[in-house]
Amino acid sequence: MKDNIIIETTNLCKYYNGDKIKALDGVDLQIKKGEVVVIIGPSGSGKSTYLRSLNLLEIPTNGTINFEGNDITDPKANINKHRQKMGMVFQHFNLFPNMTVLKNMTLAPIKLLKMPKADASLKAMELLKRVGLEDRAFAYPSQLSGGQKQRVAIVRALMMNPEVMLFDEPTSALDPEMVGEVLDVMKSLAKEGMTMVVVTHEMGFAKEVADRVIFMSEGKIFEEGAPEEIFTNPTHQRTQQFLHSVL
Amino acid sequence: MSEWFADLKADFILNFVQENRWKFLATGLRNTLIITFLSVLIGVVLGIIVAIIKSSYDKTYKEINSRFKKFIFKIINAFCDVYLTVIRGTPIVVQLMIMYYIIFASSRNSLMVAVIAFGINSGAYVAEIVRSGIMSIDPGQFEAGRSLGFGYPQTMLYIILPQAFKNILPALANEFIVLLKETSVAGYVTIRDLTMGGNIIRAATYSAFMPLVAVAVIYLVMVIVFTKLVNILERRLRKSER
Numbered sequence: 001m002k003d004n005i006i007i008e009t010t011n012l013c014k015y016y017n018g019d020k021i022k023a024l025d026g027v028d029l030q031i032k033k034g035e036v037v038v039i040i041g042p043s044g045s046g047k048s049t050y051l052r053s054l055n056l057l058e059i060p061t062n063g064t065i066n067f068e069g070n071d072i073t074d075p076k077a078n079i080n081k082h083r084q085k086m087g088m089v090f091q092h093f094n095l096f097p098n099m100t101v102l103k104n105m106t107l108a109p110i111k112l113l114k115m116p117k118a119d120a121s122l123k124a125m126e127l128l129k130r131v132g133l134e135d136r137a138f139a140y141p142s143q144l145s146g147g148q149k150q151r152v153a154i155v156r157a158l159m160m161n162p163e164v165m166l167f168d169e170p171t172s173a174l175d176p177e178m179v180g181e182v183l184d185v186m187k188s189l190a191k192e193g194m195t196m197v198v199v200t201h202e203m204g205f206a207k208e209v210a211d212r213v214i215f216m217s218e219g220k221i222f223e224e225g226a227p228e229e230i231f232t233n234p235t236h237q238r239t240q241q242f243l244h245s246v247l
Numbered sequence: 248m249s250e251w252f253a254d255l256k257a258d259f260i261l262n263f264v265q266e267n268r269w270k271f272l273a274t275g276l277r278n279t280l281i282i283t284f285l286s287v288l289i290g291v292v293l294g295i296i297v298a299i300i301k302s303s304y305d306k307t308y309k310e311i312n313s314r315f316k317k318f319i320f321k322i323i324n325a326f327c328d329v330y331l332t333v334i335r336g337t338p339i340v341v342q343l344m345i346m347y348y349i350i351f352a353s354s355r356n357s358l359m360v361a362v363i364a365f366g367i368n369s370g371a372y373v374a375e376i377v378r379s380g381i382m383s384i385d386p387g388q389f390e391a392g393r394s395l396g397f398g399y400p401q402t403m404l405y406i407i408l409p410q411a412f413k414n415i416l417p418a419l420a421n422e423f424i425v426l427l428k429e430t431s432v433a434g435y436v437t438i439r440d441l442t443m444g445g446n447i448i449r450a451a452t453y454s455a456f457m458p459l460v461a462v463a464v465i466y467l468v469m470v471i472v473f474t475k476l477v478n479i480l481e482r483r484l485r486k487s488e489r
Binding site: 055057059075080081083084086087088090092094095096097098107108111112156157160 | 309310312313385387388390391393394395396397398401405406409410413484
């Protein structure tokens with residue numbers, strides 16, 4: 001395997017109800033280090049299922065996921081260790097409501113990386129400053145706006161120094177005027193060379209930031225390529241239909 | 248009026264002061280408190296363990312890929328189910344007497360037998376309370392914990408249980424109050440608890456009013472004080488929801 005490939009899935013399948021519902025139907029994809037991959041597609045196309053199976057929040061029925069040279073679908077693999085290197089951002093933020101922003105961010109590094117508390121707090125404050133939330137460190141999630149919550153969720157994932165960031169529709173639950181602030185944080189991450197896999201409906205973001213756009217439908221990859229190709233000159237009829245309805 | 252008051256005073260002296268009869272209430276109260284606090288400890292520990300086993304079984308059984316582990320897990324879960332069914336399906340007095348006269352027939356330490364019986368009984372109720380608390384937490388919290396790299400037990404301990412605890416505090420307090428009052432049947436196995444203490448005085452003085460009302464008032468005061476304490480704790484835990 002080539003050493004600049006960080007995630008490779010081979011024939012990834014996820015079936016429900018025996019094999020009646022095929023959420024994922026044989027997805028082969030290679031993601032290079034530093035690449036920003038944006039997955040688009042109609043709802044029910046399996047794009048979220050695919051993203052969630054990358055860190056085994058969904059257990060695939062078939063196929064393998066290779067992360068940094070290890071097959072993480074192997075039952076003997078230490079999934080908790082691999083997950084530490086894959087930051088995940090959810091549609092509904094999933095901040096811990098009973099903890100302050102600072103505690104949300106420092107819990108995992110203190111417990112899992114054995115980072116001293118002072119160092120973790122320092123690092124958290126630095127990250128909060130980067131996303132313009134240093135004055136909200138001691139606020140509880142319920143006191144934040146949606147956009148602020150999602151920015152906190154992003155920096156919480158960054159606290160673990162992940163190799164890859166997975167974004168599962170990070171702006172879908174936000175009021176329109178808050179989408180920009182979250183996308184800005186993601187853009188700056190992309191600029192710094194973070195490997196990112198993003199499931200989104202923000203076509204503007206895909207055009208501007210993606211290195212590669214994947215179009216999924218019915219649990220399969222229909223088309224992939226540079227954003228210019230996909231958006232201006234889609235070859236597949238399904239892609240044309242989809243883009244026609246969203247753009 | 249003054250006659251009625253004098254009667255009351257005489258009654259009081261007869262029941263509590265003469266022959267130091269108040270001591271029956273004091274030792275009774277002590278025994279009631281010992282049984283309640285020790286059995287609540289057993290109940291909470293047992294309840295949390297059973298609740299975690301049962302909710303983990305529901306959540307993770309499908310994901311276990313070793314046949315042997317699945318089998319073991321299934322047996323443990325079935326054992327928990329039997330425990331809940333039997334304990335919740337039979338009266339506490341019967342359980343207490345079975346413990347005292349059959350299982351621990353050779354033990355003369357009736358206080359400890361009662362602690363075990365009440366603890367096991369309370370554990371079944373606490374288990375269902377804790378389980379409802381765990382289930383009340385959004386699955387997204389689990390996923391967030393797991394995605395950061397926490398294992399299942401760590402996610403439970405650091406993320407789920409603290410949130411669940413806040414939600415179930417009123418129900419847990421209720422269970423504690425029920426348990427405190429349920430210990431009044433400890434007299435069935437020769438324990439001199441608070442209720443028994445009052446009853447002994449009543450039998451000695453042939454006057455029912457004073458000792459029984461006194462017993463009732465003591466239970467009531469304990470419950471009121473405890474409720475106040477829980478309210479303070481609850482307010483503290485809720486400070487993240489403004």
